[in-house]
Amino acid sequence: MATITRPPVEPGAPSGGPGKRGGISVGPLLAFVGVIAILLMAAMVAMNYMLLSGRGAAGQVAVAAPTTKVGPSAISVVATEFKFTPAEVTIPGPGDLTATIDNKGLIEHDLVIEGIDGRVLAAGGAKASGVFKLAKNGVYNFICTIPGHKEAGMVGRLVVGTPEQTAAKPDQIAYGPGPAAVVQPPVSLKPADAAAKPLPLPQVAAPVNRTAPANVNVTIETQEITAKLADGVTYTLWTFGGTVPGPMVRVRQGDTVTMTLKNNASSKVTHSIDFHSATGPGGGAKVTQVPPGQEATFSFKALNPGVYVYHCATPMVAHHIANGMYGLMIVEPPGGYPKVDREFYVMQGEFYLAGKRGQEGHHEFSMEKMLNEEPDYALFNGSVGALTNGAMKARVGETVRIFFGVGGPNLTSSFHVIGEIFDRVYPEGASEFMTNVQTTLVPTGGSAVVDFKLEVPGNYVLVDHSLGRLEKGLAGILEVEGPANPEVFNPINPLPKP
Numbered sequence: 176m177a178t179i180t181r182p183p184v185e186p187g188a189p190s191g192g193p194g195k196r197g198g199i200s201v202g203p204l205l206a207f208v209g210v211i212a213i214l215l216m217a218a219m220v221a222m223n224y225m226l227l228s229g230r231g232a233a234g235q236v237a238v239a240a241p242t243t244k245v246g247p248s249a250i251s252v253v254a255t256e257f258k259f260t261p262a263e264v265t266i267p268g269p270g271d272l273t274a275t276i277d278n279k280g281l282i283e284h285d286l287v288i289e290g291i292d293g294r295v296l297a298a299g300g301a302k303a304s305g306v307f308k309l310a311k312n313g314v315y316n317f318i319c320t321i322p323g324h325k326e327a328g329m330v331g332r333l334v335v336g337t338p339e340q341t342a343a344k345p346d347q348i349a350y351g352p353g354p355a356a357v358v359q360p361p362v363s364l365k366p367a368d369a370a371a372k373p374l375p376l377p378q379v380a381a382p383v384n385r386t387a388p389a390n391v392n393v394t395i396e397t398q399e400i401t402a403k404l405a406d407g408v409t410y411t412l413w414t415f416g417g418t419v420p421g422p423m424v425r426v427r428q429g430d431t432v433t434m435t436l437k438n439n440a441s442s443k444v445t446h447s448i449d450f451h452s453a454t455g456p457g458g459g460a461k462v463t464q465v466p467p468g469q470e471a472t473f474s475f476k477a478l479n480p481g482v483y484v485y486h487c488a489t490p491m492v493a494h495h496i497a498n499g500m501y502g503l504m505i506v507e508p509p510g511g512y513p514k515v516d517r518e519f520y521v522m523q524g525e526f527y528l529a530g531k532r533g534q535e536g537h538h539e540f541s542m543e544k545m546l547n548e549e550p551d552y553a554l555f556n557g558s559v560g561a562l563t564n565g566a567m568k569a570r571v572g573e574t575v576r577i578f579f580g581v582g583g584p585n586l587t588s589s590f591h592v593i594g595e596i597f598d599r600v601y602p603e604g605a606s607e608f609m610t611n612v613q614t615t616l617v618p619t620g621g622s623a624v625v626d627f628k629l630e631v632p633g634n635y636v637l638v639d640h641s642l643g644r645l646e647k648g649l650a651g652i653l654e655v656e657g658p659a660n661p662e663v664f665n666p667i668n669p670l671p672k673p
């Protein structure tokens with residue numbers, strides 16, 4: 176709620192109620208009542224200020240605007256995901272401002288007044304206060320500087336002094352555009368991080384090979400790593416274990432998994448983990464909202480076999496997923512999957528950058544593009560070229576399996592391998608398989624297992640058959656070596672190679 180009302184339309188106009196749109200004549204006194212409602216301390220300040228400024232109950236400005244400090248004042252705002260309440264606060268004038276952030280959210284939030292030194296940080300469910308030194312009247316933005324939070328809507332306005340004093344247009348103060356409208360998109364990029372490399376690839380976990388359930392301990396550390404996403408393009412990925420996707424967890428149905436999630440001390444934000452394979456609130460997310468430098472542990476029983484996504488579930492969840500926070504957990508049925516010669520681990524996700532695709536530099540995350548579902552890159556395993564540079568190799572005669580998942584956060588996949596037919600597909604990671612499939616639809620937060628035998632040598636390109644995404648980097652190459660097999664495929668009179 177706004178704590179300032181419009182200034183009088185004209186002196187002596189009929190009174191309206193506080194906050195009533197248009198025709199308001201109550202003015203500063205009730206403005207201060209709003210402040211009182213927020214905090215008793217502010218009320219005292221307001222009363223002092225009334226005495227100092229010679230204001231009357233009619234709300235007219237009786238003396239010239241003060242240009243000197245009016246003394247200490249205080250505000251208190253509630254922070255949640257992802258807003259401040261109130262989103263606009265008013266204090267009578269410059270001086271020391273004690274700002275209290277009452278964090279009723281799940282994760283940490285801070286309050287920074289743009290252009291003013293200082294920061295107040297409060298953990299989820301906690302309160303914190305700090306003092307900001309305000310030298311002059313004006314309209315300031317206060318924001319949460321936790322990455323992504325400002326873009327998600329955590330912007331408020333602090334009005335210091337009355338509208339007359341701040342020289343702002345009345346409409347900008349009480350009824351101006353909402354917070355989202357005041358956020359300016361970045362116009363230029365920082366230089367790319369010259370030391371950044373593509374993230375290493377995650378390994379396929381070995382088959383379980385166990386005849387009875389067991390207790391399995393899993394520890395994963397979340398790490399925020401600046402990496403090369405494409406040539407000349409760097410981005411700070413949020414990862415499970417330093418890879419995108421995160422480490423493959425592989426257990427047997429009936430196993431009890433004791434999961435410890437650590438959040439590296441260098442992280443800027445809280446992270447968590449939601450296992451789609453777990454049965455229980457949030458799949459673990461509720462008990463693993465881990466601030467930087469801390470850890471949390473929970474256990475769950477892998478009741479259902481299948482191939483399951485896990486992902487970070489810290490608000491804004493889509494932002495964390497868009498930064499690379501997903502992986503697969505395999506829960507093998509008793510006896511495991513049919514044996515194949517090689518297994519691969521591939522996950523699809525898309526990335527939303529502040530700059531343009533291919534624009535050299537270090538890119539920040541674009542909340543706007545993410546909400547519009549317009550990614551700059553769609554990728555297998557977290558970087559352009561991750562799976563096209565010899566990462567996937569096999570030989571003619573072998574059987575291969577791809578554990579395939581989609582992190583998203585927004586795009587489903589029409590997963591296809593050009594030049595191959597899936598002999599077996601376990602659609603959506605389910606227990607039953609289908610046979611002889613060309614393309615399998617994989618939802619976000621879902622998976623598929625595809626098995627096929629290699630008969631003919633050559634390069635087989637993994638794609639999402641929504642092929643516009645190929646231009647956004649979404650490709651992998653399975654390189655198959657071995658003798659030609661003209662009975663199956665025979666280039667009788669091929670065009671000469673260019």
Ligand SMILES: [Cu+2]
Binds near residue numbers: 413446447487495500
């Ligand atoms: Cu996260």
